[in-house]
Amino acid sequence: MLPTPVSMDTTEFRKRGKEMVDYIADYFEQLEERQVYPDVEPGYLRPLIPDSAPQEPESFEDVLKDVERIIMPGVTHWHSPYFFAYFPTASSFPALLADVLSGGIGCIGFSWAASPACTELETVMLDWLGKMINLPEEFLAGKDGEGGGVIQGSASEATLVTLLAARTKTIRRVQSENPELTEVDIMSKLVAYASDQAHSSVERAGLIGGVKIKNIPSDDKFTVCGSALKKVLHEDRAAGLIPFFFCATLGTTPCCSFDRLLELGPICNKENIWMHIDAAYAGSAFICPEFRHLLNGVEFADSFNFNPHKWLLVNFDCSAMWVKKRSDLTNAFKLDPLYLQHCHQESGLVTDYRHWQIPLGRRFRSLKMWFVFRMYGVKGLQEYIRKHVKLSHEFENLVLQDKRFEICAEVTLGLVCFRLKGSNELNEALLKSINEARKIHLVPCHLREKFVLRFAICSRTVESVHIQFAWKHISELATELLNA
Amino acid sequence: MLPTPVSMDTTEFRKRGKEMVDYIADYFEQLEERQVYPDVEPGYLRPLIPDSAPQEPESFEDVLKDVERIIMPGVTHWHSPYFFAYFPTASSFPALLADVLSGGIGCIGFSWAASPACTELETVMLDWLGKMINLPEEFLAGKDGEGGGVIQGSASEATLVTLLAARTKTIRRVQSENPELTEVDIMSKLVAYASDQAHSSVERAGLIGGVKIKNIPSDDKFTVCGSALKKVLHEDRAAGLIPFFFCATLGTTPCCSFDRLLELGPICNKENIWMHIDAAYAGSAFICPEFRHLLNGVEFADSFNFNPHKWLLVNFDCSAMWVKKRSDLTNAFKLDPLYLQHCHQESGLVTDYRHWQIPLGRRFRSLKMWFVFRMYGVKGLQEYIRKHVKLSHEFENLVLQDKRFEICAEVTLGLVCFRLKGSNELNEALLKSINEARKIHLVPCHLREKFVLRFAICSRTVESVHIQFAWKHISELATELLNA
Numbered sequence: 001m002l003p004t005p006v007s008m009d010t011t012e013f014r015k016r017g018k019e020m021v022d023y024i025a026d027y028f029e030q031l032e033e034r035q036v037y038p039d040v041e042p043g044y045l046r047p048l049i050p051d052s053a054p055q056e057p058e059s060f061e062d063v064l065k066d067v068e069r070i071i072m073p074g075v076t077h078w079h080s081p082y083f084f085a086y087f088p089t090a091s092s093f094p095a096l097l098a099d100v101l102s103g104g105i106g107c108i109g110f111s112w113a114a115s116p117a118c119t120e121l122e123t124v125m126l127d128w129l130g131k132m133i134n135l136p137e138e139f140l141a142g143k144d145g146e147g148g149g150v151i152q153g154s155a156s157e158a159t160l161v162t163l164l165a166a167r168t169k170t171i172r173r174v175q176s177e178n179p180e181l182t183e184v185d186i187m188s189k190l191v192a193y194a195s196d197q198a199h200s201s202v203e204r205a206g207l208i209g210g211v212k213i214k215n216i217p218s219d220d221k222f223t224v225c226g227s228a229l230k231k232v233l234h235e236d237r238a239a240g241l242i243p244f245f246f247c248a249t250l251g252t253t254p255c256c257s258f259d260r261l262l263e264l265g266p267i268c269n270k271e272n273i274w275m276h277i278d279a280a281y282a283g284s285a286f287i288c289p290e291f292r293h294l295l296n297g298v299e300f301a302d303s304f305n306f307n308p309h310k311w312l313l314v315n316f317d318c319s320a321m322w323v324k325k326r327s328d329l330t331n332a333f334k335l336d337p338l339y340l341q342h343c344h345q346e347s348g349l350v351t352d353y354r355h356w357q358i359p360l361g362r363r364f365r366s367l368k369m370w371f372v373f374r375m376y377g378v379k380g381l382q383e384y385i386r387k388h389v390k391l392s393h394e395f396e397n398l399v400l401q402d403k404r405f406e407i408c409a410e411v412t413l414g415l416v417c418f419r420l421k422g423s424n425e426l427n428e429a430l431l432k433s434i435n436e437a438r439k440i441h442l443v444p445c446h447l448r449e450k451f452v453l454r455f456a457i458c459s460r461t462v463e464s465v466h467i468q469f470a471w472k473h474i475s476e477l478a479t480e481l482l483n484a
Numbered sequence: 485m486l487p488t489p490v491s492m493d494t495t496e497f498r499k500r501g502k503e504m505v506d507y508i509a510d511y512f513e514q515l516e517e518r519q520v521y522p523d524v525e526p527g528y529l530r531p532l533i534p535d536s537a538p539q540e541p542e543s544f545e546d547v548l549k550d551v552e553r554i555i556m557p558g559v560t561h562w563h564s565p566y567f568f569a570y571f572p573t574a575s576s577f578p579a580l581l582a583d584v585l586s587g588g589i590g591c592i593g594f595s596w597a598a599s600p601a602c603t604e605l606e607t608v609m610l611d612w613l614g615k616m617i618n619l620p621e622e623f624l625a626g627k628d629g630e631g632g633g634v635i636q637g638s639a640s641e642a643t644l645v646t647l648l649a650a651r652t653k654t655i656r657r658v659q660s661e662n663p664e665l666t667e668v669d670i671m672s673k674l675v676a677y678a679s680d681q682a683h684s685s686v687e688r689a690g691l692i693g694g695v696k697i698k699n700i701p702s703d704d705k706f707t708v709c710g711s712a713l714k715k716v717l718h719e720d721r722a723a724g725l726i727p728f729f730f731c732a733t734l735g736t737t738p739c740c741s742f743d744r745l746l747e748l749g750p751i752c753n754k755e756n757i758w759m760h761i762d763a764a765y766a767g768s769a770f771i772c773p774e775f776r777h778l779l780n781g782v783e784f785a786d787s788f789n790f791n792p793h794k795w796l797l798v799n800f801d802c803s804a805m806w807v808k809k810r811s812d813l814t815n816a817f818k819l820d821p822l823y824l825q826h827c828h829q830e831s832g833l834v835t836d837y838r839h840w841q842i843p844l845g846r847r848f849r850s851l852k853m854w855f856v857f858r859m860y861g862v863k864g865l866q867e868y869i870r871k872h873v874k875l876s877h878e879f880e881n882l883v884l885q886d887k888r889f890e891i892c893a894e895v896t897l898g899l900v901c902f903r904l905k906g907s908n909e910l911n912e913a914l915l916k917s918i919n920e921a922r923k924i925h926l927v928p929c930h931l932r933e934k935f936v937l938r939f940a941i942c943s944r945t946v947e948s949v950h951i952q953f954a955w956k957h958i959s960e961l962a963t964e965l966l967n968a
Contacts (some may be wrong), residue, residue, distance in 0.1 A: 003944050007929060008576075008578060008859060009947070010512050010513050010577075013505070013508075013512075013577040013580070013581075014505060014506060014509045016506070016577070017509070017577075017580070017584070018501075018502045018505055018582060020581050020585060021497070021498060021501030021502055021505060021584070021586075022498060022582045022585060023585070024497075024501070024587075025494040025495075025497050025498045025501070025589055027589075028494050028497075028588070029494050034839035038600055038601075040600050040601075042596060042600070042834045043604070043627075044600065044604065045600070045601060045604035045605060046604065046607075046608055046627070046795060047609060048784075051611075052611075052615045052616075053612045053613075053615070053616055053857040053858070053861070053862050054610055054858055054861050054862070055858070055861055055862050055863050056861045056862045057858070057859055057860055057861040057863075057864050058858045058859060058861070058862060059859075060581070060859065061576075062858070063578075063854070063855055063858050063859060066838065067585065070601075070605075071589075071601045071605065071851075072601075073601075073602050074599070074600040074601030074604060075589060075591060075599055075602075076598055076600070077591075077600040078591045078592065078595070078599070079590055080592055080752070086592075086598070088751075089590060089591075089592045090493075091587075091590040093494075093497040093500070093501075094492060094544075094547075095495075096497070096501070096584070096587050096588065097500055097501060097504050097544070098549070099583065099584075099587050100501070100504045100508060100580070100583075100587075101504060101508070101551065101801055102506075102583060103579075103580050103583050104507075104508035104512070104580065104607055105511075105555075105559060106562055106563055106573060106575045106799060106800065107559060107562045107573075108562065108570075108572075108800060111748055112526060113560065114560055114570070115558070115559055115560040115562070116522055116524050116526070116528065116558040116559075116560070117524075117527070117529060117554075117555045117556075117558030117559050118559075120527070120528065120529035120530065120558060121554075121555065121598075123530075124529060124530055124533060127535075127536075127928055128536055128537045129537075131535075131536045131537070132536075132537055142587075143527075143530070153637060153843050153845075154843035154844055154845045155844075156842060156844050157843055159841060160842065164692055184598075184671070184672035187668070187671070187694055188668035188672075200844075201844055204817065207580045208487040208692065208693070208842070209692070209694065210646055210651075210671055210693065211694075212537075217672030217767070234588075276683075287554050300674060309681075309808075309845075315590060316585055316590065316592060316845055316847055317843075317847065318649070329564045333656075333688065333691070334870075338928055338929050338930045338935075343657075348787075350526045353716075358641060358692070359637050359638035359641055359801075360638055360639075360640050360645065360684075360685055361573075361577055361595065361637075361638050361793075361800055361801060362803065363800055370547070371547055373537040373538070374537070374538060374541070374542045374547050375492060375541055375542060375543075375544065375547060376541055377537070377538050377539055377540045377541040378538070378539050379539050379540060379541075379691035380541050388817070404870070444672045444822055445822050446822045451822075452646060456614045474748075
């Protein structure tokens with residue numbers, strides 16, 4: 001018996017691969033007709049498929065038929081123009097093409113030697129992207145820089161990796177100043193900070209790293225300013241704690257607010273606190289000169305991260321992270337068993353990305369950046385960002401014209417936070433009726449004590465007509481609710 | 485200006501997607517002719533491409549031309565039949581097709597509601613795979629089990645996640661027994677263990693989690709036995725430490741040795757130590773009844789992990805992990821901001837996989853398992869494993885017939901550790917001449933004080949003819965070296 005099913009040699013792959021390409025193209029062409037959020041109940045899938053894997057091979061036709069029968073009815077269609085939930089996740093044809101290539105090559109780039117192109121293209125693509133958002137030179141690898149970028153799987157991992165690097169760096173510094181302190185003594189005094197609006201992954205990074213993590217109260221714009229950080233630092237220093245890490249957020253998840261880097265950065269620098277910036281969603285906008293000012297102050301940061309896989313047309317996963325000193329990362333993580341060593345690794349030119357991340361293995365993800373940046377061009381990407389921002393303001397204006405509603409936070413990029421003037425229960429009921437109608441899909445957030453609806457511009461193909469439809473629909477449901 | 489390059493609408497994607505499928509099919513058909521390891525020096529790529537991203541869109545043709553000109557010369561061809569380095573990384577056409585589909589759907593399955601099919605297919609596929617390797621029922625989700633499986637990105641993440649879950653569980657238990665102890669007191673006493681042959685990622689998990697991690701000495705078969713663990717536990721308990729986690733390895737990276745689960749498991753159970761099993765490479769073999777005995781003792785474990793993305797034809801990334809009590813994971817990690825809550829989440833039927841892993845986002849990876857399991861069938865997969873094991877024994881026999889060489893560890897699955905009888909320098913020189921000749925690619929390991937060559941059966945398309953070629957080549961280089 002052949003190890004490959006007889007039906008799937010390269011000839012068959014050419015045929016089936018092309019059918020799959022057509023299936024995906026059809027999917028996108030008809031996406032608007034599919035219901036954005038599925039009707040299924042938990043546990044729907046198990047009864048539809050066998051209890052165990054088949055002993056004998058099945059045909060591609062049978063599998064593809066089951067995709068329509070079993071999978072599609074349970075899919076939340078993130079790329080439907082009626083999807084306004086969470087934040088966007090990127091999708092573009094150039095990225096899909098690059099992913100096919102990446103899968104075909106199928107190398108595992110944990111070290112330079114494991115596939116030099118995989119490492120080197122990544123370093124250069126992170127430089128390209130860094131230049132697109134006008135990152136300070138120190139964050140770029142260049143030919144002999146001390147900084148550089150890496151693709152992480154998610155912003156959560158970027159936060160964790162930088163928190164751990166900061167932890168190691170601080171422990172070593174404190175120990176060199178106070179040789180009588182043990183690592184455990186120091187760990188027990190370490191404290192990290194982030195806005196009370198920061199993503200839950202920051203708190204999680206603290207939990208994982210075994211350090212205290214505290215919220216800094218944001219102001220009435222949901223922004224952390226310098227005085228708020230100073231106050232907490234003062235209290236914590238007085239209590240004998242060692243502040244070591246501050247995660248600033250640009251574009252918070254609840255309402256896309258921006259921490260004040262220009263106030264926070266100098267404080268962190270002065271106090272020996274590692275400043276990491278999480279701009280997971282908002283970062284893509286910084287490729288447009290008119291939004292770049294939101295990043296001012298990045299020059300004070302030790303590390304910066306955003307997700308091209310959210311809003312820059314590079315399919316998940318592709319979270320771009322830069323550090324000013326890559327030795328801060330490699331010192332925190334470097335372990336070198338013989339089977340992973342190679343003759344070039346002590347050359348200054350070589351990057352072994354396994355020392356920059358949590359997993360060992362890594363796919364050839366920079367191909368997606370290369371394809372997308374080249375086939376859109378910077379201008380094409382800027383137009384894409386601008387279109388989304390324009391659509392969010394269009395929605396904002398529709399809300400503002402309806403006296404029953406209020407806007408709950410400043411609309412800067414592609415997210416609108418809004419609610420009916422009135423109780424949380426009323427707004428919960430409105431969201432429920434929206435999501436039960438299944439015509440569009442939204443998720444809520446809390447802003448202080450208020451239950452708020454989030455309207456995020458998500459799909460690559462969303463246009464004014466969808467925004468107008470969504471608002472008309474929401475407005476009608478609100479009328480029904482208020483009349484009831 | 486349109487946000488999508490004019491040239492890349494769905495019509496154009498159909499055309500270019502099909503060209504890319506052909507490019508990949510061509511790549512596989514001609515892979516044997518490509519040099520397995522590249523000739524490039526560090527820094528080769530940067531001068532070949534522009535300093536920054538283009539402002540205007542470029543054409544697909546230009547990008548694809550550059551793949552051959554810039555990327556391919558720097559690729560280490562992991563799927564070449566002359567690649568015998570590290571461990572295999574999986575590649576199959578059904579998995580590639582599924583990945584195209586996964587990319588097209590492009591959902592982010594962090595919660596059940598974010599795409600129910602993505603979560604539910606994963607749970608059922610992990611049950612299928614669990615049954616294929618005859619995992620104890622307790623590890624399966626079934627309809628109302630307490631256990632279940634999840635796809636992690638890598639074995640490193642599985643080790644980290646389970647170590648963190650064990651850490652939380654132990655801290656809570658110790659604190660409930662000794663309310664006077666703080667979390668820091670307990671953390672400072674925690675100690676985790678693994679074989680001195682375990683993967684570097686286990687030590688790294690300890691570093692990340694901020695706990696001590698100690699090596700247990702392996703015996704002359706590179707195996708950890710019960711008495712070795714007992715001895716260290718006895719010493720550590722006497723010193724006031726709290727042993728909490730043991731990572732057993734099935735199929736170590738240096739030489740594919742197997743820790744003695746049947747001795748180690750009962751000790752861990754008795755001593756309240758979480759036993760995790762890392763079978764990253766070897767696990768795939770357990771789908772064959774004749775290798776399943778190597779997994780005996782898994783019934784004592786709390787968690788088990790292996791990588792279908794290594795040896796089960798499911799392209800990277802797909803690391804399968806099971807736990808007996810999924811609440812152990814979710815209790816360690818659960819944080820629930822409102823924007824991630826959904827109405828079904830407190831139903832017993834629902835799994836929100838974000839609580840099982842480090843990142844938040846996750847791709848629809850179970851499609852790859854579904855396509856591969858169905859299009860190969862269990863029998864096809866078993867044949868594939870058996871072919872590799874047969875080829876490794878073929879190589880072993882060639883080595884054994886040459887009196888100049890020795891086998892350095894028992895050959896159980898697809899890895900042969902061998903060396904020239906003689907000094908480490910001699911073997912380092914042999915490896916150097918092998919890798920400089922570029923006809924095949926190997927990496928070394930240390931077994932105790934010995935420098936050893938690892939010959940791993942890797943490619944899906946490797947056959948006896950490649951093994952014979954590789955051995956003849958190695959043997960000739962050895963002759964040259966010994967004559968010099």
